Amino acid sequence: MPTLTFLGAARTVTGSKYLLETDTTRILVDCGLFQGFKELRERNWQPLPVEASSIDAVILTHAHLDHCGYLPRLVAEGFTGRIFCTQGTGHLCRIVLPDAGRLQEEDADSANRHGYSKHKPALPLFTEEDANRALLQLQLIGYDRPVPVADGLEATFINAGHLLGSSYVRLSLGDAGGPVLLFGGDLGRYDRPVLPDPTPVSGADVLLLESTYGDREHSPSDDGESLAQIVNGTIERGGKLIIPSFAIGRAEEVLYWLRRLEDEKRIPVVPVFLDSPMAERAREQYSARLDELDPDIRKASEKGHAVGRLQAEHRMCAFCTSRFEVVTSSQQSRELTSRKMPAIILSSSGMATGGRVLNHLHAGLPDERNTVLFVGYQAAGTRGRRLVDGEREVKIHGELVPVRAQIASVDTMSAHADSREILRWLGGFTRPPAMTFLVHGEPRAMDALEGTIADRLGWPTTKPEHQQTVDLAPYL
Ligand SMILES: [Zn+2]
Numbered sequence: 001m002p003t004l005t006f007l008g009a010a011r012t013v014t015g016s017k018y019l020l021e022t023d024t025t026r027i028l029v030d031c032g033l034f035q036g037f038k039e040l041r042e043r044n045w046q047p048l049p050v051e052a053s054s055i056d057a058v059i060l061t062h063a064h065l066d067h068c069g070y071l072p073r074l075v076a077e078g079f080t081g082r083i084f085c086t087q088g089t090g091h092l093c094r095i096v097l098p099d100a101g102r103l104q105e106e107d108a109d110s111a112n113r114h115g116y117s118k119h120k121p122a123l124p125l126f127t128e129e130d131a132n133r134a135l136l137q138l139q140l141i142g143y144d145r146p147v148p149v150a151d152g153l154e155a156t157f158i159n160a161g162h163l164l165g166s167s168y169v170r171l172s173l174g175d176a177g178g179p180v181l182l183f184g185g186d187l188g189r190y191d192r193p194v195l196p197d198p199t200p201v202s203g204a205d206v207l208l209l210e211s212t213y214g215d216r217e218h219s220p221s222d223d224g225e226s227l228a229q230i231v232n233g234t235i236e237r238g239g240k241l242i243i244p245s246f247a248i249g250r251a252e253e254v255l256y257w258l259r260r261l262e263d264e265k266r267i268p269v270v271p272v273f274l275d276s277p278m279a280e281r282a283r284e285q286y287s288a289r290l291d292e293l294d295p296d297i298r299k300a301s302e303k304g305h306a307v308g309r310l311q312a313e314h315r316m317c318a319f320c321t322s323r324f325e326v327v328t329s330s331q332q333s334r335e336l337t338s339r340k341m342p343a344i345i346l347s348s349s350g351m352a353t354g355g356r357v358l359n360h361l362h363a364g365l366p367d368e369r370n371t372v373l374f375v376g377y378q379a380a381g382t383r384g385r386r387l388v389d390g391e392r393e394v395k396i397h398g399e400l401v402p403v404r405a406q407i408a409s410v411d412t413m414s415a416h417a418d419s420r421e422i423l424r425w426l427g428g429f430t431r432p433p434a435m436t437f438l439v440h441g442e443p444r445a446m447d448a449l450e451g452t453i454a455d456r457l458g459w460p461t462t463k464p465e466h467q468q469t470v471d472l473a474p475y476l
Helices: 038-045 072-077 087-114 128-135 226-235 250-263 277-288 295-302 330-337 357-364 383-388 421-427 444-457
Strands: 003-006 018-019 026-029 058-061 080-086 137-143 147-150 153-159 166-172 180-183 208-209 240-244 272-275 325-326 343-345 371-374 393-398 399-402 406-409 435-439 470-472
Touching: 003 435, 026 153, 026 226, 038 371, 058 147, 072 128, 080 147, 080 153, 087 137, 087 277, 208 421, 226 240, 226 371, 226 406, 240 357, 250 272, 250 277, 250 343, 272 277, 272 330, 272 421, 330 357, 343 357, 357 393, 357 399, 357 470, 371 383, 383 393, 421 435, 421 444, 435 444
Parallel strands: 026 058, 058 080, 080 137, 180 208, 208 435, 240 343, 240 371, 272 325, 272 343, 371 406
Antiparallel strands: 003 018, 003 470, 018 026, 147 153, 153 166, 166 180, 393 399
16 A cells, blocks of 8 residues: 556546555546447446445546546446546536536437347436536635645646646645655646646656657647638638537637637638537636636737627627627527538537537538638547548438538647657656656557657656556555
């Protein structure tokens, strides 16, 4: 004792869950869903190796579902302790978790109606009600303030710059000056406009480090140039620019750039529509917590435009162009799909697997004046990936739709540090951790990062297996 058991994100990028056990307590850091391939998703249904009711507390690094999406299930299985997280994370959890529950219920429902599940009846992993119940256990904590979370454990949340509210968690064991575990969560990027740089950290005895992009370097920022070209080309043709966008985080970054390009007169003023209720709720959270974001965005908000429909309030908005409009009802959304004027439409989901963006694609793909722009990672097997790969027709709502619109993508908006940025962050450590556990990466990325750390820093690292338990005593 103490021990750490890797219940997720071990040699894979989803399902983050780390069980820390000491002589007197048992806590979980992150409580994420497995996503992607079926064999991974099936792990969501396997029981945890310990009773949910025996866990004293949960600590969340951020509100992406692969870090928080298992919470409703954990609570349904009997976890009654507190869930510690930052305010930003708590507010975003209130948006994403009930929505995830609703989707689980809808999926189970449609599997039962169409009989395509081998389970009779198909059940949701958790329900919207489970999610709402889990939210009652949230305990919101400010950044940089040590708080006791369980017997002999004190946690501090440090801004990681990866998403609103995102953090790494510094856990100290025992009294002040005791050993320190640093759970890296997901690490953000440097010199980006919306989110701040990852906060420097000077040391820890044990480090958990994400390795999503441990094997690559992102393309350098082009100061919005490719986005400007795509907007200008589309508007000159009299077309619509349709941007499938992840509802939280990515939408804010795209809106920031559109607004900046417009202010700098590098693109014309055209209507910009945000057509995703979840993205709009997240945008409100981002706008309300500007002090946690990059200084750039605070400057931008000072000379902000009043929000289209909310002009009566004269509210300034860092993420609004001059003709910005939020689409609220699905009726409005349908009207927008049939309008034939140049415009920019952001709508989710980001990989075009569902949501309102499908209606825009259905109406917009057959017209060669339009452009569909992807701004995030497109996983294998998704409609987004098929479009990026150049397929000439795609199926939407059971109908084959010809692709005549231009398909474009920009890859400068990733929210995860690349290998150079990870190394830059590690460079702030004044002494090496006794052990660095590489997590949250595919094996290839992990192997590459392990090699880089060995070459440049000479630190000992290890790549734990799924469900492996490690005795931490030798490192503390
Ligand atoms: Zn994340």
